[in-house]
Amino acid sequence: MEKGTKPPARFSKGLLQTEELYNYVLETSVYPREPEPLREIRDVTAAHPRAMMSTAPDAGQFMAMLLKLVDAKKTIEIGVFTGYSLLLTALAIPQDGKIIAIDMNREAYDIGLPVIKRAGVEHKIDFIESEALPVLDQLLQDSRNDGSFDFAFVDADKVNYWNYHERLMKLLKVGGIAVYDNTLWIGSVAMPEDETPEILKAGRQATLELNKLLAGDHRVQLSHVPLGDGITICRRVY
Numbered sequence: 664m665e666k667g668t669k670p671p672a673r674f675s676k677g678l679l680q681t682e683e684l685y686n687y688v689l690e691t692s693v694y695p696r697e698p699e700p701l702r703e704i705r706d707v708t709a710a711h712p713r714a715m716m717s718t719a720p721d722a723g724q725f726m727a728m729l730l731k732l733v734d735a736k737k738t739i740e741i742g743v744f745t746g747y748s749l750l751l752t753a754l755a756i757p758q759d760g761k762i763i764a765i766d767m768n769r770e771a772y773d774i775g776l777p778v779i780k781r782a783g784v785e786h787k788i789d790f791i792e793s794e795a796l797p798v799l800d801q802l803l804q805d806s807r808n809d810g811s812f813d814f815a816f817v818d819a820d821k822v823n824y825w826n827y828h829e830r831l832m833k834l835l836k837v838g839g840i841a842v843y844d845n846t847l848w849i850g851s852v853a854m855p856e857d858e859t860p861e862i863l864k865a866g867r868q869a870t871l872e873l874n875k876l877l878a879g880d881h882r883v884q885l886s887h888v889p890l891g892d893g894i895t896i897c898r899r900v901y
């Protein structure tokens with residue numbers, strides 16, 4: 664591929680061998696079990712010019728499983744957009760569960776909010792319109808937040824993932840889970856630098872560095888899962 668050209672259509676949300684195989688997984692195992700409000704939020708997001716930023720439904724289904732497995736009650740999300748991952752989290756946690764949801768731009772959240780309200784889970788969400796780092800630093804000012812979160816989902820600016828990770832390692836309880844999205848960055852992590860489309864280069868570099876740092880971080884048990892655009896699950900072990 665020529666340098667700087669548009670990625671071909673095969674760089675879709677899924678990283679499976681073919682688009683057909685990915686669609687097979689979606690049609691067979693994901694869409695039939697997707698809660699109605701999540702389908703609705705996908706529908707209202709579809710017209711957005713950046714709709715491709717939504718969490719992939721197959722990755723979302725896996726996250727809902729993780730949330731249930733750790734019995735998550737207190738969670739944090741960095742990068743909300745229209746709220747697909749936020750809504751799946753809100754649906755998975757109990758009635759008295761809480762999500763601190765951070766996004767520097769509220770505009771997209773307002774598109775998904777009516778669906779979240781109709782689903783009856785808005786009371787679980789504390790949406791904060793802000794850059795994420797200062798919010799995490801503010802949470803860390805209050806020692807009651809140390810080791811208090813069960814689950815974190817990070818799906819925002821790739822260059823700050825390691826900064827988020829350092830803070831989340833203090834906020835998560837031992838046994839708590841952080842999930843990082845886009846850790847294969849549309850397959851670009853395995854492309855030679857000079858064949859990588861210009862548009863992917865900055866994210867590719869940040870993701871390569873993050874993946875190396877996470878692999879060497881013995882505070883966590885790790886699993887790098889090729890679902891959606893790649894998700895890395897980190898369980899705090901001490």
Ligand SMILES: C[S@@+](CC[C@H](N)C(=O)[O-])C[C@H]1O[C@@H](n2cnc3c(N)ncnc32)[C@H](O)[C@@H]1O
Nearest residue numbers: 716717718742744747748766767794795819820
């Ligand atoms: C990939 S989208 C999130 C998708 C979302 N998880 C979903 O399922 O629809 C990334 C979001 O991160 C937000 N964002 C980017 N940089 C940020 C930052 N430094 N602090 C907070 N939010 C940020 C953007 O405004 C955008 O809405």
Ligand SMILES: O=c1cc(-c2ccc(O)cc2)oc2c(O)c(O)ccc12
Nearest residue numbers: 715716717718818819820821845892
């Ligand atoms: O195409 C994208 C872009 C992003 C993105 C870019 C810059 C930021 O500061 C935040 C997010 O995120 C994406 C994403 O999470 C995804 O699953 C698919 C595509 C993109």
